[in-house]
Amino acid sequence: xxxxxxxxxxxxxxxxxxxxxxxxxxxxxxxxxxxxxxxxxxxxxxxxxxxxxxxxxxxxxxxxxxxxxxxxxxxxxxxxxxxxxxxxxxxxxxxxxxxxxxxxxxxxxxxxxxxxxxxxxxxxxxxxxxxxxxxxxxxxxxxxxxxxxxxxxxxxxxxxxxxxxxxxxxxxxxxxxxxxxxxxx
Numbered sequence: 001x002x003x004x005x006x007x008x009x010x011x012x013x014x015x016x017x018x019x020x021x022x023x024x025x026x027x028x029x030x031x032x033x034x035x036x037x038x039x040x041x042x043x044x045x046x047x048x049x050x051x052x053x054x055x056x057x058x059x060x061x062x063x064x065x066x067x068x069x070x071x072x073x074x075x076x077x078x079x080x081x082x083x084x085x086x087x088x089x090x091x092x093x094x095x096x097x098x099x100x101x102x103x104x105x106x107x108x109x110x111x112x113x114x115x116x117x118x119x120x121x122x123x124x125x126x127x128x129x130x131x132x133x134x135x136x137x138x139x140x141x142x143x144x145x146x147x148x149x150x151x152x153x154x155x156x157x158x159x160x161x162x163x164x165x166x167x168x169x170x171x172x173x174x175x176x177x178x179x180x181x182x183x184x185x
Contacts, residue, residue, distance in 0.1 A: 046073025
């Protein structure tokens with residue numbers, strides 16, 4: 001008798017890993033949203049939308065509209081959002097078993113350290129950059145006469161301010177992921 005069912009490779013299930021707590025899931029989702037305002041501001045600037053820049057900065061935006069500056073802004077924003085979205089994988093099943101549609105690695109179990117180490121390093125870098133911005137980075141940038149001032153400076157600051165929370169949020173989610181996946185039965 002011929003078997004008409006297609007042979008399907010079973011997906012390994014990480015049953016031994018407890019689910020993330022609800023507040024950790026919210027932290028992962030918040031990490032994704034921290035990059036959205038700055039990405040939108042950057043894309044607007046890249047496409048030459050007047051966002052309050054003057055002098056050389058405005059000349060740069062105007063001269064490169066809509067050329068490589070726009071491409072750079074979109075690619076950088078998409079990269080930041082993609083990296084932020086990977087945080088969600090630390091609280092979802094696809095962070096423990098790769099989706100089947102991924103070539104070469106689809107359906108395979110994710111080794112915990114393969115997710116923990118890059119997330120921890122990224123979190124440390126993001127936290128350092130956020131603290132550096134708070135401790136003088138923004139003040140020196142705002143003292144530049146070409147930087148946005150007044151209301152435009154306030155809008156830019158409000159757009160970039162959520163990035164300060166990105167690193168600590170990734171750290172919280174990473175610690176929880178490590179706690180759940182490295183637990184020995």
